[in-house]
Amino acid sequence: MSLRHALLGLLAEAPMSGYDLTKRFEHSLGRVWPVRHNQIYTELKALQDEGLIELSDYGPRGRKIYAITQAGLGEIRRWLTEPLDAAARSMRFEPLLRLGFVWILEENDLQSVLAAEEDHYRQQAAWLDEMMATLPDLDSDGSIASRRAVARVGKALYGAMAEAAAALRDTLPSDGGRAGPEA
Amino acid sequence: MSLRHALLGLLAEAPMSGYDLTKRFEHSLGRVWPVRHNQIYTELKALQDEGLIELSDYGPRGRKIYAITQAGLGEIRRWLTEPLDAAARSMRFEPLLRLGFVWILEENDLQSVLAAEEDHYRQQAAWLDEMMATLPDLDSDGSIASRRAVARVGKALYGAMAEAAAALRDTLPSDGGRAGPEA
DNA sequence: ATTTGACATGTAAAAAAAGACATGTCAAGG
DNA sequence: CCTTGACATGTCTTTTTTTACATGTCAAAT
Known part of the structure; x- marks a missing residue:
């Protein structure tokens, strides 16, 4: 709780x-x-x-x-x-769970889902940048420093989500998992 | 669900x-x-x-x-x-929530908590490396590629958590939020 | 005057998750 | 033979979360 x-x-x-x-x-x-x-x-x-x-x-x-x-x-x-x-350390993050199962999709859906995900997380990362820019720069305030730290972790996560989606786009086989992209 | x-x-x-x-x-x-x-x-x-x-x-x-x-x-x-x-995109991650509030602690606890966190996440990142190394390298298998992608996101997150903890260690004021580290 | 929309706080019921409890199988080692 | 420990599946109760419902205030625009 x-x-x-x-x-x-x-x-x-x-x-x-x-x-x-x-x-x-x-x-x-x-x-x-x-x-x-x-x-x-x-x-x-x-x-x-x-x-x-x-x-x-x-x-x-x-x-x-x-x-x-x-x-x-x-x-x-x-x-x-x-x-x-370990239980308290675990995270609950549906988009990442979903990413682990995208290989189940066939080509068309796969490409559009991954493209949408990449796009979404690039936007989220950008949004976080803006939001961090609005945070005052007082280093006398610990709460601001902590918030900044959290935002940086968020940015790393969003960036990694976008990268992962992009990478999977050309890594994943084109037929739902039954053959490689090509020789 | x-x-x-x-x-x-x-x-x-x-x-x-x-x-x-x-x-x-x-x-x-x-x-x-x-x-x-x-x-x-x-x-x-x-x-x-x-x-x-x-x-x-x-x-x-x-x-x-x-x-x-x-x-x-x-x-x-x-x-x-x-x-x-937005609701489905939200993540639930207690360690990061906690990081956002560490500034409430006074110096001693603050330092030991942040050190412990950094240490923990460095270990987690290392563990993920090992685990990724054990994944077979068949690119004919989409499920392996997806798992790899998820692991990479995890690694980015763990790395960012460690970095954030480390950065806060010398950024945060030493007295629970009422003054800067020094001039 | 009235309507719209942000402000502001709650209750009740249903669904999901956590925690505790319970039972039985089979293999290996002493 | 007996004990230990991984294997294997479940139920029951409580806590937490979600969803839906419910009520009222105040300022600004029409």
């Missing part, structure tokens, strides 16, 4: 509302740990009951601002230093 | 048992899509009920060999060509 730790992590940066947290997941964090808004509101309540966060303020339109508590800080630090076992 | 497609994909390569499938997940596929043995047995039954796979043979110790059907092949081809939306 990393959801609670992701929430604690964001709240460690600054107090914010469920809505703010939802937005953060929607446009960046969700690529690494997808979460829906209802899950967030449910978990915020649980976190509050356990005393890891507290309701620190109200805003317009029923807005509720939560802040992390000392106990919450302790808990996220515990999680950050906890050794991860 | 990519589980069923992962199973269909493996069975597209060759008929095998739930146990065989479990082993495949344990030592490679599980890094991209983690699955437990009970989930596999449950899904095999469902897949059989839907006519996507069939019981093709029995083996020693109650072993049951499943083979993919034409309907199953159709279904996995459909899945492989289906456009993926």
Whole structure:
């Protein structure tokens, strides 16, 4: 259950509302740990009951601002230093899973799928570049440095996905796996 | 629910048992899509009920060999060509999530966590090299080429994780985010 | 005035995944 | 002969995630 730790992590940066947290997941964090808004509101309540966060303020339109508590800080630090076992280290990434099975397709579909994948990940890599460019360059802020590091890993991954799709395009046999490209 | 497609994909390569499938997940596929043995047995039954796979043979110790059907092949081809939306493209990767929050730690923990992460991912990258070396070099087999492509992506990711951890080690402020390393 | 659309928070039910438990087979070594 | 350990398949319960439903606020444009 990393959801609670992701929430604690964001709240460690600054107090914010469920809505703010939802937005953060929607446009960046969700690529690494997808979460829906209802899950967030449910978990915020649980976190509050356990005393890891507290309701620190109200805003317009029923807005509720939560802040992390000392106990919450302790808990996220515990999680950050906890050794991860093989299960926790595993990633869940459908596009890569799919790439491992593309050889099942016959020529036409294979080429169009791989072309689409390459294209998609080149765009994603470019998008990450833009997004990194918008990050302020304060090295006094650890959270920015960490975000940058995560973005760089993402860029490496997207780049590798694009490269892999491109490479498979001319490596894979043309008939669904029963013969080589040519002599 | 990519589980069923992962199973269909493996069975597209060759008929095998739930146990065989479990082993495949344990030592490679599980890094991209983690699955437990009970989930596999449950899904095999469902897949059989839907006519996507069939019981093709029995083996020693109650072993049951499943083979993919034409309907199953159709279904996995459909899945492989289906456009993926943003949700399906998202990855779930706790170690990277964690990396994004390490700045919360104070100096000592920070350094030891980052050192451990770098070390871990250097080892993982090395392990992938070994594993790629054991893959036969038949380019007549599309499934091998696809596996190789997936492994290359994995290597890029592991390498990037190690680099990111290393870079953060000397980028991150030494006091939990309230000052730069020095002038 | 009213409609549109972003803001904002929730509940309930269904599906998927994780964790714990349970059972039996067969080969090799002591 | 008996024990150990890999082989092999399952069920049951709980937790987590997804999907669908539900309600209300406030600002800006028509």
